[in-house]
Amino acid sequence: MSPSSTPFPTSIPIPSSSTPQSIAMKQQFLLSLLFSSLFPLIKTQQQYSGSSVMDCNNSDQTSPSPSFLYTYNGQNSSCQAFLIFKSQPPYDSVPSISALTSSNPLDLAQINNVTRLTVFPTGKEVIVPVNCSSSCQYYQANTTFFILTNDTYFTIANNTFQGLSTCDSLMRANQQYSENRLYEGLGLHIPLRCACPTRKQAANGVKYLLTYSLDWDDNIPDIADRFDSSEQSVLDANGFLEQGPTLYPFTTILIPLSTEPSSLNTIIHQYKPVVSLTPLPLTNTTTTIKIKGSKGMVYAGVGTAAGSLLLLSIAIAFAMFLLKNTTGRVSQINCEEKGKLGLPKDLLVEIASIEHDLRVFEFEELKKGTDNFSSNSQIKGSVYRGTFSGEVLAVKKMGTDVSVEVNMLNKINHFNLITLHGICQCHGCFYLVFEYMANGSLKEWLHKKSSNERRSWTQRIQIALDVANGLNYLHSFTKPAYVHKDVKSSNVLLDRHLRAKIANFSLARTALKGTNSECNIVSTLVSGTRGYLAPEYIETGQVSPKIDVYAFGVVMLELITGKDAVIQKEGHEVILSTAIASIMEGENAETRLGLFIDSNLAENGGMVYALRVVKLSLMCLTQDPSNRLSMAEVVSALMKIQVDLKNSESAYAECPSESD
Numbered sequence: 001m002s003p004s005s006t007p008f009p010t011s012i013p014i015p016s017s018s019t020p021q022s023i024a025m026k027q028q029f030l031l032s033l034l035f036s037s038l039f040p041l042i043k044t045q046q047q048y049s050g051s052s053v054m055d056c057n058n059s060d061q062t063s064p065s066p067s068f069l070y071t072y073n074g075q076n077s078s079c080q081a082f083l084i085f086k087s088q089p090p091y092d093s094v095p096s097i098s099a100l101t102s103s104n105p106l107d108l109a110q111i112n113n114v115t116r117l118t119v120f121p122t123g124k125e126v127i128v129p130v131n132c133s134s135s136c137q138y139y140q141a142n143t144t145f146f147i148l149t150n151d152t153y154f155t156i157a158n159n160t161f162q163g164l165s166t167c168d169s170l171m172r173a174n175q176q177y178s179e180n181r182l183y184e185g186l187g188l189h190i191p192l193r194c195a196c197p198t199r200k201q202a203a204n205g206v207k208y209l210l211t212y213s214l215d216w217d218d219n220i221p222d223i224a225d226r227f228d229s230s231e232q233s234v235l236d237a238n239g240f241l242e243q244g245p246t247l248y249p250f251t252t253i254l255i256p257l258s259t260e261p262s263s264l265n266t267i268i269h270q271y272k273p274v275v276s277l278t279p280l281p282l283t284n285t286t287t288t289i290k291i292k293g294s295k296g297m298v299y300a301g302v303g304t305a306a307g308s309l310l311l312l313s314i315a316i317a318f319a320m321f322l323l324k325n326t327t328g329r330v331s332q333i334n335c336e337e338k339g340k341l342g343l344p345k346d347l348l349v350e351i352a353s354i355e356h357d358l359r360v361f362e363f364e365e366l367k368k369g370t371d372n373f374s375s376n377s378q379i380k381g382s383v384y385r386g387t388f389s390g391e392v393l394a395v396k397k398m399g400t401d402v403s404v405e406v407n408m409l410n411k412i413n414h415f416n417l418i419t420l421h422g423i424c425q426c427h428g429c430f431y432l433v434f435e436y437m438a439n440g441s442l443k444e445w446l447h448k449k450s451s452n453e454r455r456s457w458t459q460r461i462q463i464a465l466d467v468a469n470g471l472n473y474l475h476s477f478t479k480p481a482y483v484h485k486d487v488k489s490s491n492v493l494l495d496r497h498l499r500a501k502i503a504n505f506s507l508a509r510t511a512l513k514g515t516n517s518e519c520n521i522v523s524t525l526v527s528g529t530r531g532y533l534a535p536e537y538i539e540t541g542q543v544s545p546k547i548d549v550y551a552f553g554v555v556m557l558e559l560i561t562g563k564d565a566v567i568q569k570e571g572h573e574v575i576l577s578t579a580i581a582s583i584m585e586g587e588n589a590e591t592r593l594g595l596f597i598d599s600n601l602a603e604n605g606g607m608v609y610a611l612r613v614v615k616l617s618l619m620c621l622t623q624d625p626s627n628r629l630s631m632a633e634v635v636s637a638l639m640k641i642q643v644d645l646k647n648s649e650s651a652y653a654e655c656p657s658e659s660d
Helices: 020-038 050-054 094-101 105-111 153-160 167-173 199-203 220-226 231-237 305-327 330-338 345-352 363-369 403-409 442-447 457-476 535-540 545-561 576-585 589-594 606-620 631-654
Strands: 078-086 125-135 138-146 187-192 208-213 252-257 287-292 298-302 378-380 383-388 391-398 420-426 429-435 481-483 492-494 500-502 509-511 566-569 572-575
Touching (some): 050 153, 078 094, 094 105, 094 125, 094 138, 105 125, 153 167, 167 187, 220 231, 220 252, 231 252, 363 383, 363 429, 403 420, 442 492, 442 545, 457 481, 457 492, 457 500, 457 606, 457 631, 535 545, 545 576, 545 606, 545 631, 566 576, 572 576, 576 589, 576 606, 589 606
Parallel strands (some): 078 208
Antiparallel strands (some): 125 138, 138 187, 208 252, 287 298, 378 383, 383 391, 391 429, 420 429, 481 509, 492 500, 566 572
């Protein structure tokens, strides 16, 4: 680093005494200074940042600075790279760490030899695969982070991302937001420190570079040995001129690798609060605190009074963070010891991150609330009605992995989506506890024979609008966007006021968003129900929000016909949407359609609305997904129908026919 990049006192600790150690450190500093001034644009190796990353006011106007990111060396513009992130709550699982770093969760699980919902022990080194690419003069991997209460650029870089980003690079990447303009919920662009091998490294067999976040007790020989690299190659990769260099926590070094890193190379760090830290003098002298190690020790070194206070605040914040997260896990440990919590650790992260209160039920509670899962409590199949603390809830028994549904429901909150209240596990079975929907599924309601209840246009349009609003929320207002993948009348539930909520998210998945908010993804396994499946999904496995739009078009046809998605016609099974489309393409469409429409809806000018809903439905059922409406457009159209319907009903009430 050039002298102009970082002031002399803060770049490296220089003890005032003339001990052999201090003399060696001074020599190292002078050599580093000379080297950086003679070769400011060297491209054969990266330069270690040292303690400069603790200063948020570095400059790279004259040359690239390691206090920002690793320098683009001109060899490869992009490459596969790896990061080491040490697990710490709430980022202590495959889902949470992959979300934090924008790494593919399946790749992360595979390279760490764990399942896709594994919760790691605190302090466990987790290998994070990333795509590293050049951006101007630096390499970086990109992710996004939504600010929490009291976050600053410094704490995000050093606490949340453990030095895998830097204060300077965060400020550069988010120039529109000054430190005093940060607020909770703001999304920041996070450049992560990564690099690609140089030409010389590639010639020596190096295929990957691993960015390693230094801990208090790390040293280069041990790190190199653990990751099957050589000490000299690590020294060379980071611009160290001699063995035993000074290292700092919250900084990173690069480890050259000839093969992909393995979970066998990783360890669990035992975090301990720094109890030997004494108040630092408020003078402009440099203080060096040796933490541990003799093969290139980790130092916490600062040079100014402000720097001393900074180190002290870091240590205190770090200790408080550990204490907070330790006490927060006590109840979980005690519950496991007492047998009260039968959930696997893979689900703890899902429960911990849920914004509303998600209760962990004891199995005995479920048995008592459902009268031991008696037939009188059975709603349908494996769903039971139960009373818990005076509240009626629905208990759904599932013999399969519930992680997808739990993970989905912990990220969404909308009136037209079913609410998950709690979870339980016993003897290999999972039990999900949902809000109780008194009128069952839309499918059941449409086929219920009741002379006392007339299923009116007003009710049906409101149900359609409820479902459309729920889907529009999933497609347009969640981050990431979701595709339900199993929209059908049996997965639409009705409460006691006949308001609809979408349920059963076991097939749901995230949807990538492109310029048209519908980037297609290919699924190798086609799942769903006949009559609701979009043609492109059946033929090629393409998944996008438009497959939900297609299925919703079928649900609208069910609403106005009262028929199933697959019907019997002349002894043969016929797809309802195909039959309706055929009618609308032929002659006497309105007359023929009247034979399909629910008789309760055809009276008092109801066919006018039937035609409008059918036409809207067919615009959702086009073969080409790009020609289908979006759910936002469907919501708008249904709202217009609802307003016209209310106006016509008001007019009819004021001027009844003579026969009335």
